[in-house]
Amino acid sequence: MEIRCVYALSFSPTGVTEQAVQRIAAALAGKLGLPCRTLPWTLPGQRQQVQSFAPTDLVVVGSPTYAGKLPNKLLPDFQAKLRGSGTPAVAVVTFGNRSFDNALAELWAVLETDGFCLAGGGAFAAEHAFAPALASGRPDAQDLAQMDNFAQRLAQKLQAGESTLPPIRPVGDPDAPYYVPRGLDGQPAKFLKAKPKTDSERCTGCGLCARLCPMGSIDPANPAEVPGTCIKCHSCVRRCPQGAKYFDDPAFLSHVEMLKQNFARPAENAVFL
Numbered sequence: 001m002e003i004r005c006v007y008a009l010s011f012s013p014t015g016v017t018e019q020a021v022q023r024i025a026a027a028l029a030g031k032l033g034l035p036c037r038t039l040p041w042t043l044p045g046q047r048q049q050v051q052s053f054a055p056t057d058l059v060v061v062g063s064p065t066y067a068g069k070l071p072n073k074l075l076p077d078f079q080a081k082l083r084g085s086g087t088p089a090v091a092v093v094t095f096g097n098r099s100f101d102n103a104l105a106e107l108w109a110v111l112e113t114d115g116f117c118l119a120g121g122g123a124f125a126a127e128h129a130f131a132p133a134l135a136s137g138r139p140d141a142q143d144l145a146q147m148d149n150f151a152q153r154l155a156q157k158l159q160a161g162e163s164t165l166p167p168i169r170p171v172g173d174p175d176a177p178y179y180v181p182r183g184l185d186g187q188p189a190k191f192l193k194a195k196p197k198t199d200s201e202r203c204t205g206c207g208l209c210a211r212l213c214p215m216g217s218i219d220p221a222n223p224a225e226v227p228g229t230c231i232k233c234h235s236c237v238r239r240c241p242q243g244a245k246y247f248d249d250p251a252f253l254s255h256v257e258m259l260k261q262n263f264a265r266p267a268e269n270a271v272f273l
């Protein structure tokens with residue numbers, strides 16, 4: 001069926017997944033000569049309604065890798081709030097220089113169950129939300145060129161239609177357990193309950209962090225309080241204009257140091273189509 005519009009949809013607390021998805025969707029739309037629309041899907045209100053797509057849509061769906069998979073608190077939304085009807089889709093994950101492990105395979109499988117027909121998928125290294133030193137500055141010019149090349153090959157396949165081979169499934173097991181974060185001592189680092197702290201000298205009470213928390217967990221009346229679930233996405237840390245938000249949990253900081261020591265090499269992107 002003829003595609004009429006390309007959509008870019010991503011969960012992206014610190015913005016790099018959105019950047020990758022928009023780049024790929026725009027390149028696809030350019031190659032196919034179609035309009036491109038962005039559907040914001042990071043904030044709780046944006047994920048409330050079910051998004052239904054027609055067979056004539058092409059949807060690029062993105063998520064960051066969290067603990068080697070899709071963010072576990074977002075999985076129910078990926079499963080229940082996206083509906084395809086044989087809609088062609090492209091799965092995109094970003095990862096912060098360690099590994100995307102099973103995240104792309106999981107996103108691919110979830111989208112298939114949601115009624116999408118996968119044309120391809122890609123995993124792209126991106127600056128780690130925990131530490132800008134990991135995959136620093138990525139996606140860089142080379143990554144963007146690889147995204148464009150991926151989009152070009154996808155567009156060629158989509159234009160060729162049914163005469164092409166089915167896409168190669170991404171590596172990984174959608175049902176694999178989550179990656180266990182470790183500290184500098186090699187032991188599991190337990191920071192599930194950690195929440196960001198607020199430097200009261202710096203915080204102006206502007207409320208931006210509360211408005212941008214993808215879990216709606218920060219109290220807008222007192223942004224130093226985080227009564228809801230914290231998924232450690234670092235949106236509040238990265239987006240606070242005063243640099244007032246930070247994590248000081250020792251197990252969390254030890255994990256970040258372990259990552260910096262062991263995953264400094266530039267990770268490679270991977271595409272499947």
Ligand SMILES: Cc1cc2nc3c(=O)[nH]c(=O)nc-3n(C[C@H](O)[C@H](O)[C@H](O)COP(=O)(O)O)c2cc1C
Pocket residue numbers: 011012013014015016017018063064065066067068069094095096097098099100126127128129130179231232233234
């Ligand atoms: C809670 C959490 C867990 C993460 N787990 C992994 C991981 O297992 N492997 C990896 O390479 N990067 C991991 N990352 C890094 C993210 O995948 C990376 O920061 C991502 O590109 C952020 O996307 P965003 O800017 O769209 O929020 C993790 C980041 C967070 C916040």
Ligand code: SF4
Pocket residue numbers: 198202203204205206207208209210223239240241242243244245
């Ligand atoms: S964004 Fe920063 S300055 Fe604004 S309320 Fe939140 S912590 Fe305070």
Ligand code: SF4
Pocket residue numbers: 013196212213214215216217218226229230231232233234235236237
């Ligand atoms: S409070 Fe937690 S979930 Fe909310 S933005 Fe900050 S790190 Fe993310």
